[in-house]
Amino acid sequence: MNRILSIVERHTHHGSRKPHSTTMAMTRKGKQFSWRRKHLIGLRDLTAEEILYILDTAKGFEQISTRSVKKAPPLRGKVVVNLFFEDSTRTRTSFGLAASRLSADVVEFTKKSSAVSKGETLLDTARNLEAMGVDIVVIRHNAAGAPKLLSRSINACVINAGDGFCEHPTQALLDVYTIRQMRGSLEGLKIAIVGDISHSRVARSDMWAMTKLGAEVTLVGPPTLMPAEASRLPVKVSYSLDEVIEHVDVVNMLRIQFERLGGNPFPSIREYSRYFGLTVERMQRAKPDILVMHPGPINRGLEIESEVADGKNSVILDQVRNGLAVRMAVLFLVNQAAAQTPL
């Protein structure tokens, strides 16, 4: 827990920085930008220019999934390992599929089926995988900072697929990709992230990506699920969805993560739903073209009503589709950076 807190602390130092996406976006056209990172650990470290570069690259990968041969060759002969110490279906499948579509070989590695259950440490596991010639490690771990630690210890590229309550960069990238696809730009948009903020790495990565690209972010949730440092972040905080819903262009509904909730953060599921659920009634007060997002998996009827999740404002399945393109872009870019970095 101490480690988690210290990472959250470090976030706050950057919190006061103003996003400067307009000027960055303008300089992009002038000079040749070159991607140089062989790891993707978090969006807090990335500039707006780098984030936009990933999003622009992802556009070129979108059509691979729609044509007759759903495969392109840039990672041919490369090995990608999905190193998941926490359960995941969507992210793991998405990374696996993204890697296969780029012609990489994919090795699945889960905690249950591995020597980790026999007591092997993270670094030993990773070094063993590396000795077998793995080129890219996609890691999900319940300890914040695990991907960073890994990136310092091995030569392979490391992509963070979620660490503790710290970051889930590719989820945030697909979120901003989807918003950009629908609205052209994030500049000046008002975005609410609603739910269990304190246990959400998605909320943290979203916040970095969205503010860097010029959006105004409001975190919404009960005080018991709002992180203590929220007031020091470059965001607004609200404890009432009703106050916020009429003003926002995008609402991102987080899943209530029962597996992470300790104690009694709210009196009952029904009460949470009444105050923070995205209902048909609340949607009637929202802007007609509001985008409804959810990182999945959905608890229907809890944080979001079925009619809203399946409604015309919902871009939830676009998010999943775009996730593939974004992950292909990230795999491609880190591999390119590694190819051009002399070891």
Place this chain on the structure above:
Amino acid sequence: MKVILDAEQIDKSLLGLTEEIADRALQSGDPVIIGVRSRGEILAQRLAGRLSERLGRPVHCGTLDITLYRDDLNAPHSSGHPLVQTTEIGFDIDDKTVILVDDVLYTGRSVRAALSALIDLGRPKAIRLAVLVERGGREFPIQADYIGYRAEVGPGQVVQVNLIESDGKDEVVVE
């Protein structure tokens, strides 16, 4: 730096290409035009415009991005990081005669990449290659079917095609 084609000569070369392609099209059915990003894309659009005027009917035109198919992606000293861009082909290429358009035919490696990219999109009846400038230096067994201009340049020299749409001026220079 030496100008080998000025705007007027480029125009003439394109006219020659259009005529040749149109003549052949009368025998083998309507072709579709696909340009390789980025100069090939512009040339393809110009060719498709002229061809549709010449044939009196619309000619499909698309753009192919070959970045993912390049053979130097994992080479340590390749020329920087190319930005992956979109392939925009809004029509079916199955059973069509595809005229692949590029600005310069040199080593043949881009054309090899373009051929691989194309056959992942469908199964054309035939693929023909049209280039504005052909020069020596082939590294692959590839040749063009339609050539706008044959340039005599040495191995160390660079042929640069500049076009109004991308460079503000129509001109082919040797450096």
